[in-house]
Amino acid sequence: MAISARANLKNAPKIAEQLGHLCVVWAAVEYRLFRVFCLLSDLPIPMARVLFYAQRTTRARIDAVLAIAPIILRNKNGDENSAELKKLKKLLGDIGNLAGERNKYVHDTWGGYSETSVRAVQFRMTGNELHGQYQHVNQHDVARLVERIETKRGALWRFSLQLAPKMPALHERLGKPPDLTLAHTKKDIRPKRKKAKRRPPRAP
DSSP: OOOEEESOOTTOHHHHHHHHHHHHHHHHHHHHHHHHHHHHHOOOHHHHHHHHHTSOSHHHHHHHHHHHHHHHSOOTTSOSOOHHHHHHHHHHHHHHHHHHHHHHHHHSOEEESSSSOOOEEEEEOSSSSSSOEEEEEOHHHHHHHHHHHHHHHHHHHHHHHHHGGGHHHHHHTTOSOOOSSGGGSOOOOOOOOOOOOOOOOOOO
16 A cells, blocks of 8 residues: 655644654753753853854754863863763763654654555655655654653753752852953964975085
8 A cells, every 4th residue: 555645644643742742842851951051151041042042953052062061060170070071961962862763753754554544654764775764653652752851851950950059169160261362372382393404415
């Protein structure tokens, strides 16, 4: 039986419902990630919001957090092996992996065997197969992913709550920011060029 693309899931309302939950919980994850960005950056909320949401993908937003985190969450001796940093990297790595699974359900095309069939499939077009492939999807597949994402959302929220009281002291360790001038940069450390040795004149 042929499979055709669908523009809606009216015949699979339970799957459509779970996709709605998926979108809602993912937005909550990114909002919690924004809170961590605010804590680490110590920027005014309007400026932090502009910078964070100017990143158009989850991967870019995670990278923005991970760019700041090693500066703030390092140990007193300056290394980047603090428990908080390790925990954050692990958590954001898990969220990054879940982003790929979420993207499949949100962005891949849906299809079915007929307009009245409640069975739903998705076309997976990113593989190495010549014509792509399709995969059957049911409500339980999406619901399980929603639960896993919700778990990480909760973990990210708890992490931010534990981090918040520590932030004033962590930012204070950075010291007063200097003026952005060359006077505060390190001296030129480029290697000196070696003078070329003169070759002796050729004998006539």
